Amino acid sequence: MALVAGLRVAVHTNRVSVARSTIRRATNWAGNVSYPEAAVVSPTSLEHLQDLVHTSSTVRVVGVGHSFVPCMVADPARGGRMISLAELPRYFELDRASSTVTIDGGMTYTELAQRLAGTNLTLENTQSLPHVTVAGAISTGTHGSSGVCPTTGRARLGSQSAQVAAIEVLRPDGDAVWFKRGDPDFDGAVISFGCLGPITKVTLDLVPEYDVLQAIYGTMGPEEHHPIEILLDNFDSLLSEHDSVSVMVDWPRDDVGMVVARTFGPPGVPITPNSDWNGIPLVTDPLPPLLGSGREFPSTCQGTSLNSLFWFLDSFTGEVFGPQPPDELQLEYFVPLSEAKAALSAVREVAAHWGEPWVGQPNERPLLLYCELRVVRGDSLWLSQTTAADGGDTLALAFGLNKAHGTNVATLAALSMEAKLKQFAARPHWAKLHAMEPAAVTALYPENWPRFVELCTAHDPEGKFQNDWARSYFST
Numbered sequence: 001m002a003l004v005a006g007l008r009v010a011v012h013t014n015r016v017s018v019a020r021s022t023i024r025r026a027t028n029w030a031g032n033v034s035y036p037e038a039a040v041v042s043p044t045s046l047e048h049l050q051d052l053v054h055t056s057s058t059v060r061v062v063g064v065g066h067s068f069v070p071c072m073v074a075d076p077a078r079g080g081r082m083i084s085l086a087e088l089p090r091y092f093e094l095d096r097a098s099s100t101v102t103i104d105g106g107m108t109y110t111e112l113a114q115r116l117a118g119t120n121l122t123l124e125n126t127q128s129l130p131h132v133t134v135a136g137a138i139s140t141g142t143h144g145s146s147g148v149c150p151t152t153g154r155a156r157l158g159s160q161s162a163q164v165a166a167i168e169v170l171r172p173d174g175d176a177v178w179f180k181r182g183d184p185d186f187d188g189a190v191i192s193f194g195c196l197g198p199i200t201k202v203t204l205d206l207v208p209e210y211d212v213l214q215a216i217y218g219t220m221g222p223e224e225h226h227p228i229e230i231l232l233d234n235f236d237s238l239l240s241e242h243d244s245v246s247v248m249v250d251w252p253r254d255d256v257g258m259v260v261a262r263t264f265g266p267p268g269v270p271i272t273p274n275s276d277w278n279g280i281p282l283v284t285d286p287l288p289p290l291l292g293s294g295r296e297f298p299s300t301c302q303g304t305s306l307n308s309l310f311w312f313l314d315s316f317t318g319e320v321f322g323p324q325p326p327d328e329l330q331l332e333y334f335v336p337l338s339e340a341k342a343a344l345s346a347v348r349e350v351a352a353h354w355g356e357p358w359v360g361q362p363n364e365r366p367l368l369l370y371c372e373l374r375v376v377r378g379d380s381l382w383l384s385q386t387t388a389a390d391g392g393d394t395l396a397l398a399f400g401l402n403k404a405h406g407t408n409v410a411t412l413a414a415l416s417m418e419a420k421l422k423q424f425a426a427r428p429h430w431a432k433l434h435a436m437e438p439a440a441v442t443a444l445y446p447e448n449w450p451r452f453v454e455l456c457t458a459h460d461p462e463g464k465f466q467n468d469w470a471r472s473y474f475s476t
Contacts, residue, residue, distance in 0.1 A: 370400045
């Protein structure tokens with residue numbers, strides 16, 4: 001691979017100027033989960049929120065609706081309330097001495113990026129979608145990607161949840177309580193999918209600002225073909241040569257698809273990309289819209305951390321999340337990074353058939369829209385799906401499925417994938433579709449699930465913060 005002599009890489013300057021907005025809809029973003037009529041309440045003060053929690057029979061908090069399971073739906077039969085924190089007053093307290101920031105529970109990553117701009121501090125890592133709430137992301141284990149340190153062999157970067165230093169939640173009586181790193185139950189309180197109550201404040205770790213070169217290799221276009229063996233044979237070196245990596249694999253075409261290789265560096269210092277990755281050429285022209293999103297996808301560019309790691313930070317309409325239109329259903333599984341090559345071979349056997357029309361389905365569009373591969377550093381959080389059973393790092397396997405085929409077909413696809421990945425003790429994403437029985441999921445956390453149930457029972461003995469979805473797991 002050669003360096004690109006004289007290449008002018010686009011540089012993203014500070015372009016964060018998105019105003020706060022409230023999303024109101026009757027379903028989640030994908031449209032596969034309906035909200036009870038008139039069930040969503042948006043308090044405008046902390047006191048109003050505390051009163052709602054105290055007087056409601058059951059409470060669930062809803063963010064922007066990017067979960068694919070009914071984790072946010074309150075029980076209408078029990079007089080439950082769904083609460084949005086979007087209208088709460090914004091809270092932003094930067095502590096330079098500790099390199100942390102404390103924010104309110106309704107803030108989105110877009111708003112956080114807006115406030116961090118110009119502070120010379122930033123997040124260690126982010127997911128690709130900035131439009132979700134910080135509280136919703138950390139409580140469901142949302143993650144970005146990472147590379148692997150060649151010296152230690154460990155992933156460099158963790159999930160969004162791993163960046164939490166403290167959280168404040170409301171008890172069933174409306175009073176607030178903090179869980180701070182180092183407290184006995186802190187590791188159980190971060191990924192709790194709302195079962196400990198509304199998150200009213202979050203303290204996040206920060207790091208000094210850095211630049212990111214995002215180098216794109218391949219376009220996922222039908223005019224290109226790069227055999228999947230290129231990826232399988234060079235996956236380890238791809239990870240060790242970069243700080244963060246995402247790969248959009250086209251399994252039905254047995255094609256590498258698109259490699260997104262990110263290199264971090266000091267602000268303002270140009271980083272020169274390689275002209276190709278194992279024969280797949282560097283892409284410097286804007287990419288066509290992906291997945292029907294209606295706008296060009298960012299090409300090779302360099303910019304500040306949050307402007308580069310987030311996709312489409314400056315253009316959120318409430319319907320399109322980055323490159324994703326709301327006509328997809330998502331599955332995601334986490335397997336030990338140490339078994340990545342075997343797991344990818346297993347995925348290949350199943351996903352290779354997801355480009356064909358399914359028998360009995362009138363829709364002729366392929367089932368699989370994309371498959372994204374990412375790596376995440378393991379952590380000590382009790383219910384971290386991004387941590388392998390042995391505490392190690394994981395390879396995340398995300399699948400965007402064409403919603404036109406329906407939820408039943410997505411479930412059949414999940415069953416076939418889960419059968420192949422069972423040998424790797426694959427953990428499903430808490431907020432995405434899967435076909436596993438709740439008892440099979442909780443069994444993947446043999447020590448920590450009982451501890452989590454004990455924590456929730458002590459904090460919320462009457463189950464005010466549970467719903468049918470949560471109880472299906474607690475009943476195991």
